[in-house]
Amino acid sequence: MSEDLIKIRDxxxxxxxxxxxxxxxxxxxxxxxxxxxxxxxxxxxxxxxxGCGKSTLGRAILRLTEPTSGSISYDGEDLLxxxxxxxxxxRKRLQMIFQDPYASLDPRMTxxxxxxxxxxxxESVSRRDAESRVTRLxxxxxxxxxxxxxxxxxxxxxxxxxxxxxxxLAVEPEFLVADEPISALDVSIQAQILNLxxxxxxxxxxxxxxxxxDLRAVxxxxxxIAVMYLGRVVELADARDLYDxxxxxxxxxxxxxxxxxxxxxxxxxxxxxxxxxxxxPLDPPEGCHFHTRCPYAVESCKRSTPxxxxxxxxxxxxxxxxxxxxxxxxxx
Amino acid sequence: xxxxxxxxxxxxxASLWRDAWQRLLKNRLAVFGxxxxxxMSTAVIVGPAIIEWTTGYTYDFIPDDPTLYRSMPPSxxxxxxxxxxxxxxxxxxxxxxxxxxxxGIISTxxxxxxxxxxxxxxxxxxxxxxxxxxxxxxxxxAIPYILIVIVLxxxxxxxxxxxxxxxxxxxxxxxxNQGLSQIILLFFALGLVSWLTMARVVRGQVLSLKNQDFIxxxxxxxxxxxxxxxxxxxxxxxxxxxxxxxxxxxxxMLTEAFLSYLGLGVQPPYASWGxxxxxxxxxxxxxxxxxxxxxxxxxLTLFSLNFLGDGLRDAxxxxxxxx
Ligand SMILES: Nc1ncnc2c1ncn2[C@@H]1O[C@H](COP(=O)(O)OP(=O)(O)O)[C@@H](O)[C@H]1O
Ligand code: SF4
Ligand SMILES: [Mg+2]
Numbered sequence: 187m188s189e190d191l192i193k194i195r196d197x198x199x200x201x202x203x204x205x206x207x208x209x210x211x212x213x214x215x216x217x218x219x220x221x222x223x224x225x226x227x228x229x230x231x232x233x234x235x236x237g238c239g240k241s242t243l244g245r246a247i248l249r250l251t252e253p254t255s256g257s258i259s260y261d262g263e264d265l266l267x268x269x270x271x272x273x274x275x276x277r278k279r280l281q282m283i284f285q286d287p288y289a290s291l292d293p294r295m296t297x298x299x300x301x302x303x304x305x306x307x308x309e310s311v312s313r314r315d316a317e318s319r320v321t322r323l324x325x326x327x328x329x330x331x332x333x334x335x336x337x338x339x340x341x342x343x344x345x346x347x348x349x350x351x352x353x354x355l356a357v358e359p360e361f362l363v364a365d366e367p368i369s370a371l372d373v374s375i376q377a378q379i380l381n382l383x384x385x386x387x388x389x390x391x392x393x394x395x396x397x398x399x400d401l402r403a404v405x406x407x408x409x410x411i412a413v414m415y416l417g418r419v420v421e422l423a424d425a426r427d428l429y430d431x432x433x434x435x436x437x438x439x440x441x442x443x444x445x446x447x448x449x450x451x452x453x454x455x456x457x458x459x460x461x462x463x464x465x466x467p468l469d470p471p472e473g474c475h476f477h478t479r480c481p482y483a484v485e486s487c488k489r490s491t492p493x494x495x496x497x498x499x500x501x502x503x504x505x506x507x508x509x510x511x512x513x514x515x516x517x518x
Numbered sequence: 519x520x521x522x523x524x525x526x527x528x529x530x531x532a533s534l535w536r537d538a539w540q541r542l543l544k545n546r547l548a549v550f551g552x553x554x555x556x557x558m559s560t561a562v563i564v565g566p567a568i569i570e571w572t573t574g575y576t577y578d579f580i581p582d583d584p585t586l587y588r589s590m591p592p593s594x595x596x597x598x599x600x601x602x603x604x605x606x607x608x609x610x611x612x613x614x615x616x617x618x619x620x621x622g623i624i625s626t627x628x629x630x631x632x633x634x635x636x637x638x639x640x641x642x643x644x645x646x647x648x649x650x651x652x653x654x655x656x657x658x659x660a661i662p663y664i665l666i667v668i669v670l671x672x673x674x675x676x677x678x679x680x681x682x683x684x685x686x687x688x689x690x691x692x693x694x695n696q697g698l699s700q701i702i703l704l705f706f707a708l709g710l711v712s713w714l715t716m717a718r719v720v721r722g723q724v725l726s727l728k729n730q731d732f733i734x735x736x737x738x739x740x741x742x743x744x745x746x747x748x749x750x751x752x753x754x755x756x757x758x759x760x761x762x763x764x765x766x767x768x769x770x771m772l773t774e775a776f777l778s779y780l781g782l783g784v785q786p787p788y789a790s791w792g793x794x795x796x797x798x799x800x801x802x803x804x805x806x807x808x809x810x811x812x813x814x815x816x817x818l819t820l821f822s823l824n825f826l827g828d829g830l831r832d833a834x835x836x837x838x839x840x841x
Contacts, residue, residue, distance in 0.1 A: 245734070248738055250734055250737055250738055274740045274742070275740070277738060277739065277740040278740065281738060281739070282734075282735070282738045284731045284734070284735060285731075286731055289730055289731040289732060290731035290732050290734070290735045291732055291735075292732045292736075292749075292750050292753075292754070293534055293732075293754070294533070294534060294535075294753045294754060295749075296533075303736065303739060303741065303749075304739035304740065304741075307739060307740045307741050307742075307745070308740060331528070332528045332529050333528075333529060334528055335528055335529065335530050336529060336530075337533055337534065339534070350735070353735070353739065354739075356739075357739065357740075
């Protein structure tokens with residue numbers, strides 16, 4: 187069994203926009219050449235500002251959005267070459283948890299129907315068997331089974347997210363894309379859901395792609411973290427390394443913006459403020475996408491596209507001005 | 519509700535339908551409309567038989583010596599008086615109600631079937647197909663609907679009716695029933711012009727639904743396209759569709775009245791509320807009851823339908839209240 191469950195190579199997802207009956211519009215390059223491996227049993231955090239393509243990447247891995255080009259291999263099998271029907275059968279193994287726990291539950295169905303739907307889709311089980319499995323799933327995610335006949339609008343945000351998690355677990359998947367599963371919840375509930383996800387990972391030996399726009403949310407749950415900027419992965423490292431020693435200027439800026447608990451450190455530390463706005467993915471800058479805001483940008487950054495390079499052991503960054511010999515951008 | 523008890527009886531949830539029903543029951547006008555419509559439907563279904571049984575009058579019964587019975591004011595024998603042929607207006611209003619309500623219901627059903635199918639195909643397929651389909655709707659919109667109905671009735675009316683309509687008329691009303699086949703044609707003609715808005719309503723709904731996360735979630739859990747359409751999309755479009763259908767019924771009934779006024783609708787001895795009112799207008803100055811009773815009955819029904827439709831809209835979609 188190979189260590190990598192998922193291998194993504196040069197994945198691109200472009201959305202057509204503004205296309206009328208005749209003529210053509212321009213494309214939104216939501217994911218623009220991502221290569222990434224996800225290891226069996228790990229939690230890979232995926233962070234980046236809103237709009238950088240995280241959700242699109244997550245959905246493309248499950249082929250809920252069709253990629254424009256590139257390849258995704260899942261457990262040694264090329265997902266993008268599967269027919270619609272074959273892909274449908276694989277869906278048992280790959281599941282998703284959504285950001286908005288209200289929008290992701292059909293308002294006309296009861297909790298029992300929602301959680302049972304994937305079971306009934308994949309297996310021919312009797313009503314009673316399905317019900318007893320739903321009951322167990324509800325207990326697993328911390329919901330009382332006596333609410334099985336209730337409707338989504340009768341629950342709080344945190345409880346709805348538990349329903350969504352139970353639905354995702356119903357077919358006993360191996361891989362879960364959790365797309366900002368806590369960002370729509372009250373702060374007091376966030377930790378509960380994070381703990382639930384962490385417990386489930388251990389109990390059911392799950393692999394997670396955990397998406398968030400908030401570096402703090404992924405810090406504790408992730409083994410490794412990938413940082414995205416305008417459709418590309420710009421840094422990838424073990425969670426600790428990424429926080430303690432960010433290499434790529436964009437990651438450095440993100441981390442320097444995080445508040446530090448110790449007030450003395452907080453007062454002394456230097457903060458990198460980025461100039462300008464994030465450019466539109468409709469018309470991203472040439473070369474390094476970050477060059478319009480990078481404090482270290484030079485002329486060549488506008489021309490050549492930097493690749494993810496292993497700068498330090500297990501620590502990858504995409505910046506053409508640093509390398510294994512010169513890992514620190516400040517001293518280049 | 520954060521700490522949940524681990525045991526206990528299964529609690530019944532309140533579905534959105536039940537919630538909506540309870541909101542509807544709190545709306546006085548809507549309840550009034552609903553009650554009136556139920557009474558009106560019962561009256562037109564069983565009323566003519568009761569009148570015939572108690573008084574011997576039917577909608578087309580003309581007494582042997584009509585001069586004695588023409589245009590009589592309301593009395594114990596004729597609650598709504600008689601018309602200028604000596605027929606009992608009460609019996610005719612009830613019989614006309616059958617046709618008026620049927621025109622409303624059948625035409626709305628036709629527009630529902632065509633509109634929902636057309637709209638959900640356009641919305642779900644999207645892209646270029648959607649674009650072409652909706653341009654066609656735009657073009658049809660631009661043609662005055664009354665023109666379409668008139669042309670349809672002129673081309674297929676009377677002796678030119680398609681065979682299946684003649685067959686339908688013969689089955690329902692007996693051999694060679696020309697008046698009835700005109701009415702049946704009217705049902706379909708009105709239905710076929712009133713599906714346009716329905717198609718737009720449904721397409722808009724489907725378009726906004728198909729990108730919702732719960733549709734994505736259904737796809738992610740392997741649900742096939744028919745399952746997505748029938749289990750998720752259609753139940754969620756039903757609210758606005760019901761509301762719009764309820765409001766289509768009165769508008770179709772009014773159109774029928776207008777067509778009858780032009781002489782294109784229901785022909786004697788059949789009657790609809792529209793044609794009765796039209797007959798009554800001629801004698802308004804001398805025999806006002808010939809207009810007042812059919813007119814009031816129709817107005818009451820139209821108001822009730824509109825009250826019910828508005829109430830349903832508020833009940834099914836509490837977010838989009840009228841401004
Ligand atoms: N269905 C779509 N059609 C067109 N553009 C889209 C669509 N979905 C997302 N986008 C665009 O793609 C970019 C990336 O979006 P998304 O993947 O949702 O980002 P994130 O999850 O990181 O916030 C955004 O600019 C967004 O506007
Ligand atoms: S390649 Fe250039 S612009 Fe991009 S991050 Fe490195 S220094 Fe900045
Ligand atoms: Mg997102």
